[in-house]
Amino acid sequence: MSRDIAFYFDFVSPYAYLAASRIERLAAAHGRQVRWQPVLMTVLSKAAGTQLTPFVPMKWDYVRRDVARSARLAGIPFHWPPGFPKLLLAPGRAMTWLATTHGEDTAAAFARTCLTAYFGDGVDIEDREVLAGIAARLGVERAALLAALEDEAVKAAFRQASEDAIAQGVFGVPFMIVDGEPFWGFDRLDQLELVLRGTREAA
Amino acid sequence: MSRDIAFYFDFVSPYAYLAASRIERLAAAHGRQVRWQPVLMTVLSKAAGTQLTPFVPMKWDYVRRDVARSARLAGIPFHWPPGFPKLLLAPGRAMTWLATTHGEDTAAAFARTCLTAYFGDGVDIEDREVLAGIAARLGVERAALLAALEDEAVKAAFRQASEDAIAQGVFGVPFMIVDGEPFWGFDRLDQLELVLRGTREAA
Numbered sequence: 001m002s003r004d005i006a007f008y009f010d011f012v013s014p015y016a017y018l019a020a021s022r023i024e025r026l027a028a029a030h031g032r033q034v035r036w037q038p039v040l041m042t043v044l045s046k047a048a049g050t051q052l053t054p055f056v057p058m059k060w061d062y063v064r065r066d067v068a069r070s071a072r073l074a075g076i077p078f079h080w081p082p083g084f085p086k087l088l089l090a091p092g093r094a095m096t097w098l099a100t101t102h103g104e105d106t107a108a109a110f111a112r113t114c115l116t117a118y119f120g121d122g123v124d125i126e127d128r129e130v131l132a133g134i135a136a137r138l139g140v141e142r143a144a145l146l147a148a149l150e151d152e153a154v155k156a157a158f159r160q161a162s163e164d165a166i167a168q169g170v171f172g173v174p175f176m177i178v179d180g181e182p183f184w185g186f187d188r189l190d191q192l193e194l195v196l197r198g199t200r201e202a203a
Numbered sequence: 204m205s206r207d208i209a210f211y212f213d214f215v216s217p218y219a220y221l222a223a224s225r226i227e228r229l230a231a232a233h234g235r236q237v238r239w240q241p242v243l244m245t246v247l248s249k250a251a252g253t254q255l256t257p258f259v260p261m262k263w264d265y266v267r268r269d270v271a272r273s274a275r276l277a278g279i280p281f282h283w284p285p286g287f288p289k290l291l292l293a294p295g296r297a298m299t300w301l302a303t304t305h306g307e308d309t310a311a312a313f314a315r316t317c318l319t320a321y322f323g324d325g326v327d328i329e330d331r332e333v334l335a336g337i338a339a340r341l342g343v344e345r346a347a348l349l350a351a352l353e354d355e356a357v358k359a360a361f362r363q364a365s366e367d368a369i370a371q372g373v374f375g376v377p378f379m380i381v382d383g384e385p386f387w388g389f390d391r392l393d394q395l396e397l398v399l400r401g402t403r404e405a406a
Contacts, residue, residue, distance in 0.1 A: 048261040051253070056251060058372060065384075066387070171259075171261040185390075191273070
């Protein structure tokens with residue numbers, strides 16, 4: 001069994017952004033590596049038969065407050081991006097391509113920069129030129145990234161990632177799987193850490 | 204504004220049981236009182252347009268693990284009751300009647316005993332004789348409790364409690380409201396405590 005922490009996220013999920021802000025440090029503290037896997041909540045939700053929160057008014061009223069409070073209490077910079085929520089496809093496709101052509105580390109760095117740009121600074125990360133700029137700062141050729149975003153094989157691979165996640169029992173984000181054990185939500189990082197600590201002590 | 208912590212729960216919710224095991228100590232540490240309010244998740248869920256978790260198989264598979272893990276990591280005794288889940292009406296009706304006839308403290312003690320009996324010991328708390336026995340140990344006349352369970356006015360009052368909760372924005376349980384601020388879930392007790400601590404320091 002892999003010792004990686006599988007970290008499933010959607011670029012549009014604020015709770016995934018909060019978890020993303022902490023997951024690398026948490027993993028490093030326990031000698032684990034994070035495998036960043038972008039997915040689409042729209043696909044997960046359809047497969048699981050759940051509703052996306054913004055379409056449940058009473059819950060959405062609460063979640064808007066809860067996200068902001070969770071960020072504030074955790075000391076993580078957070079602002080609602082302009083036009084939130086919207087379907088974000090380009091960053092997931094870009095990351096999928098980066099992972100195969102430039103390696104997992106570059107892809108993960110790209111993802112973290114995108115999430116911080118979106119939820120920290122309100123940058124439109126569905127804008128291809130914005131993504132090309134972020135990639136360029138990681139040493140990726142702009143033209144190659146822009147071409148990848150139009151590549152049907154890349155689109156298909158990103159779509160398949162959500163199906164693969166569903167096969168692992170993933171029905172929402174952020175979702176972490178470590179040593180076969182599933183954890184759903186930013187609010188489960190504490191439990192994930194307790195379990196990792198127990199694993200280390202038992203090792 | 205009331206300084207009470209409004210604590211909305213359903214006797215059938217394992218997360219409400221976990222929260223119930225901690226809420227009194229948390230409130231007392233910050234000079235607050237808990238107002239225990241039983242509601243029906245079936246009514247909340249219909250009003251909010253959400254699905255009850257056991258009817259969402261992927262989510263239910265996860266939640267079954269998460270509940271047991273949350274209890275274990277929190278050190279709270281927990282066992283899935285026989286025949287779980289089922290609609291529990293009698294304990295909410297009994298508690299509604301107890302609150303008006305024997306006071307909030309007796310009603311809350313009754314609720315805590317019922318939750319521990321159900322999730323700690325697997326006792327059937329829809330059984331009227333069981334409820335009468337729990338009430339009797341709190342000094343309540345058995346016959347009076349058994350009569351109250353058949354009283355249409357008591358049934359209506361318990362039903363109305365869910366409607367009143369919905370009017371406060373409650374869409375799931377456990378749900379806590381303190382100083383007008385809402386907290387949903389056993390996993391929000393830590394944030395509730397942080398907010399109470401901040402309120403005390405600012406006072």
